[in-house]
Amino acid sequence: MNNTMVAARPVDVAKADPVHVDMRGVTQRYRTGRRGDLLALDRVDLQARRGEFVSIVGPSGCGKSTLLYIVAGLLEASDGEVLVDGKKINGPDPQRGLVLQNSSIFPWRTVEENVAFGPLMAGVAASKRRTLTKHYLEMVGLKKFAAFYPRELSGGMKQRIAIAQMLACGPSLFLMDEPFGALDSLSREVLQDQLLQLWERDRKTVLFVTHSIDEAVLLSDRVVVMSPLPGRVKEIVPIDLPRPREEARASQAFGQLRNHIWESIRQETMEAIG
């Protein structure tokens, strides 16, 4: 076990739940030819406890999405390992659900066919699939749009379908890669609230990659700040705001946490942009 990370956490979070996801020395190297290798991730140690909401923020190029894809089993780390429930992962698994930023739902399948995709892959019978689909479409409030194609829907609706598609696989871990990144700010706030309600009800473990500090503070138990080139964990900030959080946006503590994280990544962000 990695002791430094556990020590950095506040006592109330660390005490109860078992470790769900355990990243140990995860390193990702890309060959860039003559100029030598690019170190996208450098010995990242990170843990998430069962039922914990962990956000990962950092300037572009810090490897936060890469880290998420490695946990999803879509990329293979050059070094290090990821354990889920104590077992080393090997490839993707519907237990580790993924939601991507750009609507990765299938445009050639209707809304209900998209939601039913995971159960169809698992060989679930048609009648059971219909029940599941109806349930999850109701949950994200899109029952009326079951027969629509994704192109007929707004960006916010598409992301809700992507979430329903993931939920229909019954995952115990949600991996979300800037799921609301492409949305307008109104849809974004609505979806943030809906995700919070969902999470507070089911308490699944969430790894949430975002470039919005506000979003990270609003949603998370802990915010992991990463720095680029090479991608490293710079700081882990516990968010001890009371839940439910829907009203927390305006509080003073929220602003302080936000400023603290911003100070932490400001310099790297300036360099990344400049």
Next chain:
Amino acid sequence: MTMLTASRRTDVAETDGRPSAGGPRPARTISDRIGWSRFAAVTRYYPVLLIFVLWEILSQLHLLDPMFMPPLEDVARTFYKEVFVTHELLEHLRMSMMRAGAGLGLAAVVGIGIGILMGRVRAIEGFLDPLISALFPTPKLALFPLIMIFLGIDDASKIALIFLGCFFPITINTYAGVKNVDKFFIWNARTKGANSRQLVRYVIIPASLPFVFAGLRVATSTAFLLIVASELIAANDGLGYLIMFAERSFDPALMWCGILMIAGMGFTVDRLLLALGARLFAWQDS
């Protein structure tokens, strides 16, 4: 229709007292609109009709040499006789379509299969890509004499020629389509538990189908080109043969029947493919 409407009205009246919004009336306006759009789609081709009229007028004024351009009237009369009396034109059409269909069908099955394999399996891609790139630009008609040495002058050599001509555009388009499938669609499917066979069936094929379809359209026009060319060279039937036979027997009206028939078939098949595509790809952003 009216009786049905009336009885439905009373049913509605019994249940909630007024006709529902989803009654038969909106359906009628929609069908009217479809009828109008069909009419508009046909009238769009008035320039074609205009050329036919011009042809007839110029013939009547003796401005066209009847050895090349007989009056349209004669062509129409010959056409009527060949289609409705002797059925000979239909027989030639049947032969040509059979050969073109067999060659195109075979090319579609083999080409789509190989295109998918090339897009998915590195080793097959590495082996076939240079071969196909090298052979694609060769005009397949140049191989026809060689094919005839192996397969004779009957149907087999013509089908083989059409197969060769259609195979390349279908394979190359399918291959490009498979290669173009968005990485995130594949990732999404894999995290939802799709194995590699399910990935091909539920993601790779539907996602690359618009490319495959574009390839099929190109291949169809190639098939029409090659069927006429090969029948001009060596055949005892088919539209190409008919055109050549009419030219040699100084029967320009019959020749024009053959030409107009093949042009009409090419146009019709292409429109049918387009209509099928529009139906299949309703999900696409326009």
